Amino acid sequence: MYNLDNLGWKNDSRYNEDQVARVITVQKNSYRVSDGETEYHAHLSGKFLNEIVSSLDFPSVGDWVEVQKLPEEKKAVIKHVLPRKSQFVRQAAGNRTDAQVVAANIDTVFIVNSLNHDLNVRRIERYMLLTYESGATPFILLTKKDQVSEAEVQKAISSVSEVAIGVPILTISSVTGDGMEELLEQLQPGKTSALLGSSGVGKSTLINALFGEKIQETKDIREDDSKGRHTTTHREMFILPNGAMLIDTPGMREIQLWDGETGIETTFHDIEELEKECKFSDCQHHSEPGCRVQEAIANGDLSEERYNSYLKLQRELAYEKRKQNQKAKIEEKNKWKKISKSQKDFYKYKLR
Numbered sequence: 001m002y003n004l005d006n007l008g009w010k011n012d013s014r015y016n017e018d019q020v021a022r023v024i025t026v027q028k029n030s031y032r033v034s035d036g037e038t039e040y041h042a043h044l045s046g047k048f049l050n051e052i053v054s055s056l057d058f059p060s061v062g063d064w065v066e067v068q069k070l071p072e073e074k075k076a077v078i079k080h081v082l083p084r085k086s087q088f089v090r091q092a093a094g095n096r097t098d099a100q101v102v103a104a105n106i107d108t109v110f111i112v113n114s115l116n117h118d119l120n121v122r123r124i125e126r127y128m129l130l131t132y133e134s135g136a137t138p139f140i141l142l143t144k145k146d147q148v149s150e151a152e153v154q155k156a157i158s159s160v161s162e163v164a165i166g167v168p169i170l171t172i173s174s175v176t177g178d179g180m181e182e183l184l185e186q187l188q189p190g191k192t193s194a195l196l197g198s199s200g201v202g203k204s205t206l207i208n209a210l211f212g213e214k215i216q217e218t219k220d221i222r223e224d225d226s227k228g229r230h231t232t233t234h235r236e237m238f239i240l241p242n243g244a245m246l247i248d249t250p251g252m253r254e255i256q257l258w259d260g261e262t263g264i265e266t267t268f269h270d271i272e273e274l275e276k277e278c279k280f281s282d283c284q285h286h287s288e289p290g291c292r293v294q295e296a297i298a299n300g301d302l303s304e305e306r307y308n309s310y311l312k313l314q315r316e317l318a319y320e321k322r323k324q325n326q327k328a329k330i331e332e333k334n335k336w337k338k339i340s341k342s343q344k345d346f347y348k349y350k351l352r
């Protein structure tokens with residue numbers, strides 16, 4: 001018995017639903033997958049491992065995978081990762097060019113920031129960019145509403161809405177339950193959301209509040225864990241009582257800019273529009289006459305901080321891009337090495 005619809009599966013005649021599952025936890029080389037009915041302990045098939053060219057090919061939380069199930073033992077073998085609708089990528093620790101997908105197939109990303117003194121619009125900008133790059137849609141959640149005055153809430157909303165143009169903003173408190181109903185409306189059955197926010201903004205507390213019971217460890221406990229014991233109970237994908245899925249993986253915190261210009265274009269649409277209006281098409285936006293960007297900064301339409309943040313993120317993107325080109329070259333080389341090796345093996349075999 002299985003029910004993939006519970007996990008957000010959309011009918012697809014190309015796949016045999018008996019052999020489809022969704023990855024809900026990743027721990028090193030071992031995975032937990034679900035078919036909506038049963039959870040399986042899974043590992044990768046040898047053939048799949050052999051076909052892996054890039055570190056991005058490994059399954060991640062939220063991935064749909066083709067599996068061979070062994071229901072009696074609750075085990076499964078992963079044979080293939082189905083194409084992703086969206087993906088969050090992070091650089092693996094230690095190796096600067098080795099990237100890793102930390103979560104996939106997310107519909108909505110909740111960018112979580114706390115309303116108290118930690119509120120940081122630059123960070124929200126960066127998270128928006130990451131979200132657009134991943135292919136998901138952003139939604140901003142400002143937490144710990146119970147800790148600030150109504151005036152401070154309004155002030156925060158207005159400063160966030162300046163950078164999050166067209167992105168919904170919701171203020172909540174996991175302690176008083178304020179805003180929870182509105183949040184639940186955003187969490188639809190079959191849809192997958194993820195929480196993106198720095199440590200301590202209240203993600204785990206929020207998950208517990210949504211479930212009405214303690215299912216995710218909160219800060220105080222996990223700090224203890226970092227001293228020795230490793231957290232094995234930390235879940236990465238949750239199915240809420242109403243059937244919505246929520247991803248909260250520690251890896252989301254370490255993701256970096258990746259690929260493409262769509263994120264920048266969408267996040268900084270206002271600036272890109274201004275740039276088009278400069279008098280000179282190759283305007284560097286320093287002190288050229290007729291520069292719309294400098295004009296907007298001078299008359300207060302564009303804040304200098306926002307413009308600097310845009311430049312900084314652009315530089316980072318350019319750096320990432322150079323790094324990735326380098327990596328792509330290496331991977332292409334490895335692929336051919338692999339192929340020529342298997343050809344050599346084949347001839348060796350024939351000559352025997």
Ligand SMILES: Nc1nc2c(ncn2[C@@H]2O[C@H](COP(=O)(O)OP(=O)(O)OP(=O)(O)O)[C@@H](O)[C@H]2O)c(=O)[nH]1
Pocket residue numbers: 143144145146147172173174175176197198199200201202203204205206217218219220222
């Ligand atoms: N007053 C108040 N405190 C909150 C609220 N949400 C979380 N907290 C507190 O903030 C601290 C951090 O909360 P966590 O839920 O552990 O934060 P987190 O984002 O999961 O942090 P990491 O697990 O490190 O990523 C805890 O002490 C919570 O009790 C809230 O709505 N109001």
Ligand SMILES: [Zn+2]
Pocket residue numbers: 275278279283284285286288290291292293294
């Ligand atoms: Zn200009």
